[in-house]
Amino acid sequence: MGKIYDMLVIGGGPGGYTAALYGARAGLSVLVIEKLSAGGQMATTEQVENYPGFDEPIDGFELGERMQRGAERFGAESLLATVTEASLEGPVKRVTTDEGVVEGRTVVLATGASPRPLGVPEEQALVGRGMAYCAACDGMFYKGRTVCVVGGGNTAVGDALLLAKLCEKVYLIHRRDTLRASKVYEKSLQAAENLEIVWDSRVTRLLHAERVTGVQVENVKTGAVRSIACDGVFAAVGRVPDTALLASQVALDEQGYLIADETTRTSVAGVFAVGDVRTKAVRQIVTAASDGAVAAHFAEEYLNSIT
Amino acid sequence: MAMLHITKENYQELVEQSAQPVLLEFWAPWCTYCRRIAGVVAKLPEAYAGRAAVAQVNIDEQPELAQRFSVDTIPSLILVKNGAAGEKLVAPGSKADIDAWMQAQSV
Numbered sequence: 001m002g003k004i005y006d007m008l009v010i011g012g013g014p015g016g017y018t019a020a021l022y023g024a025r026a027g028l029s030v031l032v033i034e035k036l037s038a039g040g041q042m043a044t045t046e047q048v049e050n051y052p053g054f055d056e057p058i059d060g061f062e063l064g065e066r067m068q069r070g071a072e073r074f075g076a077e078s079l080l081a082t083v084t085e086a087s088l089e090g091p092v093k094r095v096t097t098d099e100g101v102v103e104g105r106t107v108v109l110a111t112g113a114s115p116r117p118l119g120v121p122e123e124q125a126l127v128g129r130g131m132a133y134c135a136a137c138d139g140m141f142y143k144g145r146t147v148c149v150v151g152g153g154n155t156a157v158g159d160a161l162l163l164a165k166l167c168e169k170v171y172l173i174h175r176r177d178t179l180r181a182s183k184v185y186e187k188s189l190q191a192a193e194n195l196e197i198v199w200d201s202r203v204t205r206l207l208h209a210e211r212v213t214g215v216q217v218e219n220v221k222t223g224a225v226r227s228i229a230c231d232g233v234f235a236a237v238g239r240v241p242d243t244a245l246l247a248s249q250v251a252l253d254e255q256g257y258l259i260a261d262e263t264t265r266t267s268v269a270g271v272f273a274v275g276d277v278r279t280k281a282v283r284q285i286v287t288a289a290s291d292g293a294v295a296a297h298f299a300e301e302y303l304n305s306i307t
Numbered sequence: 308m309a310m311l312h313i314t315k316e317n318y319q320e321l322v323e324q325s326a327q328p329v330l331l332e333f334w335a336p337w338c339t340y341c342r343r344i345a346g347v348v349a350k351l352p353e354a355y356a357g358r359a360a361v362a363q364v365n366i367d368e369q370p371e372l373a374q375r376f377s378v379d380t381i382p383s384l385i386l387v388k389n390g391a392a393g394e395k396l397v398a399p400g401s402k403a404d405i406d407a408w409m410q411a412q413s414v
Contacts, residue, residue: 035401037343044339061342080346082403098403114400128380128397137340141379211379232379 005031007299008095008104010083011242013040014285015275016110017067017076018292019299023108024074026300031102032071033095035082039064040112041276042285044134051285063285088249088268091306105306106270106299109246109258110292113239113276113283118150118203130212130232135159142167142232148215149173150203151236157181157189159236164192171228173198175220198228206233241277253279264295270302308352311362315371321362328359328388328414333378335367340398341382347402348382354402359386359414386412 007023009016012034023030037043045060068078081097086107093107115133117123123131132138135149139162147167149160152174158181160172170192177199179185189195198217205216207227214229241257243250251259251267257280258273260266266273274291276283311321313331322329332348334341352361366373366381376385376392384396384405396408 035403037346039343043343046339061339080350080402082401084403098401098406128383128395129377130379132380134340137338138380140337211377 002102003029004092005029005102005104006303007031007106007108007296008033008093008102009108009110010086010095011040011110011112011275011277012038012068012078013064013110013112013275013288014042014067015112015277015288015292015295016040016108017064017071018289019108019110019272019274019295020071020076020292021067021074022293022296023299024071024076026296028296028300028303030071030076031104032068032076032078033081033083033097033102034078035080037061037064038068038078040110041114044137046136048285067289083245086245086249088246088271091270093270105303106272108264108292108295108299109250109266109271109273109277110275110288111242111246111277113241115235116238116240118233118235118237120203120206122206122208126206126208126212129210130208131206132232132234133236135162135234135236138232138234139163139166144168145231146229147171147232147234148203148228148230149234149236151238152176152179152181153236153238154181154185156236157185159234160195161185161188161192163234164195168194170195171198171230172196173201173203173215173217173228175202176200203233239276243277262294263298264291265298270299270306272299308356308360310349310352311360313362313364313372314369318372321360322387323390325360325387327357328386328412330355330359330361330409330414331364331376331385331387332362333364333366333373333376333381333383333385335365335381337367338381344382344399347399347405350402351405355409355414359409384408386414388412 006028042060047057081099085096207214260273264272272295275288
């Protein structure tokens with residue numbers, strides 16, 4: 001067995017790398033375990049415009065890499081690996097990855113969240129054959145075609161407007177009779193002539209041959225069922241926290257988020273939760289980063305209390 | 308093992324006639340998720356040395372190949388064995404996901 005780190009950070013998004021930065025600057029030995037690339041969800045956002053300190057939009061991927069380098073500059077280490085098991089109780093926590101086992105005296109959980117699936121039959125099998133979750137990534141493939149966007153929040157409306165610029169026709173399918181999206185979108189929505197909102201409706205089935213050919217939607221008020229022909233379906237129905245591995249060890253709320261207050265302390269001593277995976281009101285890059293700084297403070301306090 | 312770069316001109320030689328299976332990653336420079344996975348993909352040629360060749364296809368430069376494999380989401384990974392394509396893997400979340408998918412195809 002190798003060394004025991006003062007702090008293991010699971011997840012290399014803004015919360016994780018800020019915890020690493022503050023931890024390393026406080027003299028702790030820190031290892032960040034990341035399965036893909038620094039930045040987390042932020043890394044797929046090309047223009048970040050609400051992180052302070054940048055007077056022009058910054059690329060989320062680049063911001064992630066900068067956060068990584070910023071933490072590594074003070075000695076934090078990074079491991080590109082997937083966590084398969086975590087044993088969080090006791091003074092030494094053990095994290096098993098596909099690249100080996102690592103140990104630490106504290107663990108910062110910064111696993112983030114991922115797009116929520118629609119939850120309709122055959123959805124998984126149709127990913128890459130018309131079922132998609134990122135309009136900015138996959139919208140180009142639907143140039144001049146017809147697509148459905150599912151959801152009613154800012155992501156759904158933003159996606160629908162982006163696709164309306166590329167596609168022949170866009171249906172925005174929402175289960176309520178009003179959008180949750182911010183008012184800033186109202187004008188653009190009215191101006192987009194090829195965008196039609198399908199109110200009070202939920203998708204019950206994906207229609208397909210080899211590829212998606214349409215959706216079946218049910219009106220939740222009348223029960224009426226109709227089919228809408230389309231070439232692609234973009235889901236924007238929120239996110240799910242990545243806590244599957246942790247469910248039996250750390251207290252979660254009803255939606256699966258890790259329960260931790262503003263100290264970021266979880267139900268397990270020496271284990272902290274930061275960023276989108278924590279129960280909180282506002283999920284932003286800056287609040288994730290803020291959590292990271294707080295977690296490093298309380299991790300240090302915890303380490304002092306056990307030695 | 309180095310990363311191969313496939314075009315419609317070298318496809319026949321490097322993929323179709325390859326003695327070992329070839330893992331193709333379809334990507335484009337503007338694809339944000341492709342950048343996220345780039346660090347993992349860069350490790351694959353070494354990780355699969357002796358078992359599979361690893362190659363990238365830029366869909367902007369090679370639209371015919373993208374169409375031929377019905378790629379409509381990137382990154383998409385496809386394993387070609389003896390000229391035949393297996394199940395697509397779209398936007399894997401980790402190297403572990405790729406390893407499991409390769410294992411399911413006996414590589």
